[in-house]
Every structure is written in structure tokens, then in C-alpha cells.
Amino acid sequence: xxxxxxxxxxxxxxxxxxxxxxxxxxxxxxxxxxxxxxxxxxxxxxxxxxxxxxxxxxxxxxxxxxxxxxxxxxxxxxxxxxxxxxxxxxxxxxx
Numbered sequence: 001x002x003x004x005x006x007x008x009x010x011x012x013x014x015x016x017x018x019x020x021x022x023x024x025x026x027x028x029x030x031x032x033x034x035x036x037x038x039x040x041x042x043x044x045x046x047x048x049x050x051x052x053x054x055x056x057x058x059x060x061x062x063x064x065x066x067x068x069x070x071x072x073x074x075x076x077x078x079x080x081x082x083x084x085x086x087x088x089x090x091x092x093x094x095x
Contacts, residue, residue: 001013001014002015002065002066004066004069004070006069006070006073007073007077009038009040009042010038010039011036011037011038011042011069012035012036012037012038013034013035013036013037013065013066013069014034014035014037015032015033015034015035015065016032016033017030017032017056018030018031018032018056019031019032019033019053029055029056029057030055030056030057031053031054031055031056032053032054032055032056032059033051033052033053033054034051034052034054034059034065034068034069035049035050035051035052036049036050036051036052036069037049041085042073042076043073043076043077043079043082044072044073044076054068
């Protein structure tokens with residue numbers, strides 16, 4: 001397990017390189033699994049939890065787990081919905 005900080009949010013990453021030996025046997029490629037956990041909403045999950053299955057070779061092309069997740073977060077953070085939520089948290093609520 002590793003912890004990263006993205007945009008001030010602490011995020012735990014749990015990674016299994018070869019999630020399914022049977023998948024590798026059938027398809028000739030490892031299937032990796034990443035669990036993303038945070039105590040608050042993230043751009044790609046309202047619950048703070050996301051389970052990602054990805055071909056290991058694709059993950060390595062991205063530069064590994066941390067770089068892949070950061071890029072996914074950065075991409076999802078470009079959405080208008082996330083920008084609105086982020087700005088709303090900065091605003092003080094009078095009611």
C-alpha cells in the first residue's frame with residue numbers, strides 16, 4: 001500500500017500486479033488491480049473509493065501506478081462538475 005497526496009487530498013493506493021493468474025494464462029498478459037481510497041470525494045468517484053482493473057502493460061506505459069492515478073485524477077478534475085464542487089467547498093455557506 002502507498003499513500004499519495006493529490007490536490008491536498010490524502011489517497012491510499014493498493015496495488016496487485018497480477019490479480020488473476022488465470023487471466024494471464026488465457027490471454028498471455030497480466031491483469032493488474034488498483035484500489036483507490038480517500039476519506040473524501042475525488043474527481044472520479046463520489047465515495048472516495050474506486051476499483052480499477054487494467055492490463056499490466058498499459059499501466060507500465062503510463063509509468064506505474066502513481067503516475068497513472070495522478071493522470072486519471074487530473075483528467076477527471078477538468079470536468080465542470082468537479083470544478084463546481086471544488087469552488088463550492090471554498091465558498092462559505094450562509095444558510
